[in-house]
Amino acid sequence: MEERNDRFFSSGIVTLTRRDSDAKVGDITVSAARDILASSGGILQLAFNAADQSTAKVSLDAGRNIKANLSGVLGTSVSLKAGGNIEGLIVASQNIVIDSKQNVNVTAIAAGSVNVSAGSGVTGTIVGGGNVNVSGSEVSAAVISTGGNVASSGDSTGAKVGAFSGVATPATQQTAQDAEKTVASQSLSQTANDDDEKKKRPGPVLAKRVGRVTVILPKS
Numbered sequence: 001m002e003e004r005n006d007r008f009f010s011s012g013i014v015t016l017t018r019r020d021s022d023a024k025v026g027d028i029t030v031s032a033a034r035d036i037l038a039s040s041g042g043i044l045q046l047a048f049n050a051a052d053q054s055t056a057k058v059s060l061d062a063g064r065n066i067k068a069n070l071s072g073v074l075g076t077s078v079s080l081k082a083g084g085n086i087e088g089l090i091v092a093s094q095n096i097v098i099d100s101k102q103n104v105n106v107t108a109i110a111a112g113s114v115n116v117s118a119g120s121g122v123t124g125t126i127v128g129g130g131n132v133n134v135s136g137s138e139v140s141a142a143v144i145s146t147g148g149n150v151a152s153s154g155d156s157t158g159a160k161v162g163a164f165s166g167v168a169t170p171a172t173q174q175t176a177q178d179a180e181k182t183v184a185s186q187s188l189s190q191t192a193n194d195d196d197e198k199k200k201r202p203g204p205v206l207a208k209r210v211g212r213v214t215v216i217l218p219k220s
Contacts, residue, residue, distance in 0.1 A: 012041020012071060017049045024051060028058045028075065036062040039088065042071025054094065077112075086118075096128070104136065113148065122154075134159075 006018065015026035025047040030036055043060070047053045058075030060066055065084040072089030073080070079097040080086055087105040090096055095112040098104055104118040107125045114128035118136035126132060126141050131148035134141065140158035143150055150161050 012038060013043045014046065015044075016046040017051070019048045021049045022051050023049070025053055025056050025076075027056060029061075030059070031061045033063045035064050035084075036060055036066045036068075036082075038066075038068040038073065039070045042068065043073045043075075044071065045075035047076070058092075078110075087124075095130075104141075 013028060013030065015028055017023055017025050025045055028043060028045055030038075030043065043058060045056060045058050047056065053076050056076035058073060058078045060073065060080045060082075062082045062084070064082065066080055066082045066086045066088070068088030068090070070089075072091060074091045076092060077094045077096075078090055078092040079099075080090065081099045083101045085103045085105070086098055086100040087103075088107075090098070090106055090108045092110040092112070094110065096108050096110040096114045096116075098106065098108065098114075098116045098118075100117070101119045103120045103122075104116055105121075105123045106116075108114055108116070109127045111129045113130035114126055114132045114134075116122055116126060116134045116136075120136060121138045122134055122136040122141050124141050125144075126134060127144045127146070129147045130145065131151070132143055132145040133151045134143050134156075135153040137154050138158070139152050139154050139156040142160040143152060144161075152159055152161060
């Protein structure tokens with residue numbers, strides 16, 4: 001067995017594989033009684049090898065809110081569940097499931113199916129290569145499927161809905177892959193910037209100070 005000492009740089013919660021590995025990328029499960037805040041570092045599942053990653057999963061479960069606005073959440077199959085609001089960027093090379101008791105405001109891109117359920121409103125952009133199902137009391141999101149059907153329930157008078165069955169599935173897959181690369185690149189760039197800032201900070205300074213002490217004695 002070959003022993004290696006590889007270095008990988010990133011931020012947030014990350015699982016990944018080397019290019020020459022035949023392993024499945026690790027699953028990610030995050031549970032919180034209140035909020036999951038993953039805006040800066042993100043939650044990223046990155047498989048750089050050619051192994052079968054079809055069973056890899058990313059699961060987030062929050063008692064209140066999930067926020068992932070910058071680096072976002074990236075994985076093979078991604079599931080988000082929250083007792084409050086869900087917002088941010090979600091990218092999956094397979095399927096996405098979003099379940100919120102309140103509002104959903106996301107940019108969600110999946111090469112497979114997308115299922116979004118909200119107790120209140122659904123806004124943002126939702127794109128899937130397979131079937132896309134969106135439900136909420138009010139749906140005003142842009143909802144697109146390039147390889148399946150679109151179903152929307154609730155007040156969807158403000159929604160922009162489009163289904164292009166069998167026309168552009170490869171384009172959606174490519175979009176998902178490009179989004180994965182962008183999210184990964186942003187996360188690595190953020191880490192590099194953080195490292196640069198740390199290098200610019202002045203280190204601790206050791207100083208030796210010599211002074212004069214005058215002692216006044218009482219007159220004898």
